[in-house]
Amino acid sequence: MRFHVETVDLADFTSGDAAARNKFVQTLGDSLKDTGFVKVANHGVDLGSLDRAYDAAKRVFALPDAVKDQYHLPGTGGARGFTAFGREHAKDNPVGDLKEFWHVGPELPDGHKLKPHYGNNVWPKEEPVFKTAMTTLFDGMQTCAEILLEAIAEYLKLPRRSLADMVVDGQSVLRVIHYPALKDRFIEGGVRASAHEDINLITLLPAATDSGLELLDREGKWHKVDGLEGEIVVDAGDMLSRHLNLKIPATTHRVVNPSSPDAVRYSMPFFCHPRPEVLLDTPDSLLDPGETKKFPAITAHDFLEQRLREIGLK
Numbered sequence: 001m002r003f004h005v006e007t008v009d010l011a012d013f014t015s016g017d018a019a020a021r022n023k024f025v026q027t028l029g030d031s032l033k034d035t036g037f038v039k040v041a042n043h044g045v046d047l048g049s050l051d052r053a054y055d056a057a058k059r060v061f062a063l064p065d066a067v068k069d070q071y072h073l074p075g076t077g078g079a080r081g082f083t084a085f086g087r088e089h090a091k092d093n094p095v096g097d098l099k100e101f102w103h104v105g106p107e108l109p110d111g112h113k114l115k116p117h118y119g120n121n122v123w124p125k126e127e128p129v130f131k132t133a134m135t136t137l138f139d140g141m142q143t144c145a146e147i148l149l150e151a152i153a154e155y156l157k158l159p160r161r162s163l164a165d166m167v168v169d170g171q172s173v174l175r176v177i178h179y180p181a182l183k184d185r186f187i188e189g190g191v192r193a194s195a196h197e198d199i200n201l202i203t204l205l206p207a208a209t210d211s212g213l214e215l216l217d218r219e220g221k222w223h224k225v226d227g228l229e230g231e232i233v234v235d236a237g238d239m240l241s242r243h244l245n246l247k248i249p250a251t252t253h254r255v256v257n258p259s260s261p262d263a264v265r266y267s268m269p270f271f272c273h274p275r276p277e278v279l280l281d282t283p284d285s286l287l288d289p290g291e292t293k294k295f296p297a298i299t300a301h302d303f304l305e306q307r308l309r310e311i312g313l314k
Helices: 010-014 018-035 047-061 065-071 129-155 238-243 300-310
Strands: 007-009 037-041 081-083 100-104 173-179 193-196 202-206 213-216 222-224 232-236 253-255 265-267 270-272
Touching: 007 010, 007 018, 010 018, 010 129, 018 037, 018 129, 018 232, 047 100, 047 129, 047 173, 047 265, 065 081, 100 129, 129 173, 129 202, 129 270, 238 300
Parallel strands: 007 037
Antiparallel strands: 037 232, 081 100, 100 173, 173 265, 173 270, 193 253, 202 232, 202 270, 213 222, 213 253
C-alpha cells in the first residue's frame, strides 16, 4: 500500500462551503487514522510570529550553560523553563536525546484555579523578547489546535466541542528545542530524538530550521515527513489514541542525526494537553457493537505523570 501523509487546507474547514468542509474533515481524519500524521496549510498561525520566536530562541540557546541552568526548575518534570542537553530520553531508550529545550505553558491570570497547579513560566532576563515571541506563538497554536480537534470530533461523529473543550486552559506546552551540531555535543549511541510516541492529544509542529523528522509506518518502514515552509505537521498522541480506543493511533516518530556534523536544528512543537482533571475514557457512542474499551479510565494528570517518569523527566 502506498504510504502518504495528506495535506489539508484549514480554510476549507473554517470558511469553505459544505462540500469543502466535508472533504477537509474526511481527508484529515483518514490521514490521521492511516498514518497518525497530517499536514495543514493556511493554519492561521502567523508566520511572522514563528520567525520572531526562532530568532529569540537562537539567542537564548547561545547563552552559556551556566546561565541557562539557572532557569531549570528541579522536581517539575521540565514543565517550565530550561532542560539541559541529554536529560530527556525516549520511554524505552535510556540514552539521552541530543537536544536541550525550553518549555513554555499557558499564561494564566492571577487567581485562576489552575495557576497553582501549572506554576509560572520562566523567562530569561538576558533576552526579554523571548517572552513576547513565545506567548504570541503559543496563543496562535492553541487556537489552531482547538479548530483541528473540532474537525477530528466531526470525523468521529462526536459532539463538535467534545475534544476541543478538553484543552481549554489545558496543560499544553510549547517546546522550544535546540539540537546542537554533533561536532560540539554528542552522547555515544544518542540521536536527536529517539523513536517515541507523543504523550498528549495532538502535536502541532511548524517547519523546523532543518530536516530530520521521520515516522514509522504500520509495516515497520521509516518515512521522511517534514512539512513545506508555511505548513504545520500534526500528529496524534497517546492521550488521543487512548481516549478514542485506538481508532486514531499514535504513530512512532523520531528526529534522525544529520549527515553533517556542523548541522544545527531548531524546532518548536506545540504539545496540546487537556486540563489535569479531564478523564481519558472512550465515549460509549464511539464503540461499535460488541466493542469494549481497551483501557481503563485515567485522568490526564495521572497519565502525564506516569509518562514523565518513563522518559526521565521525573
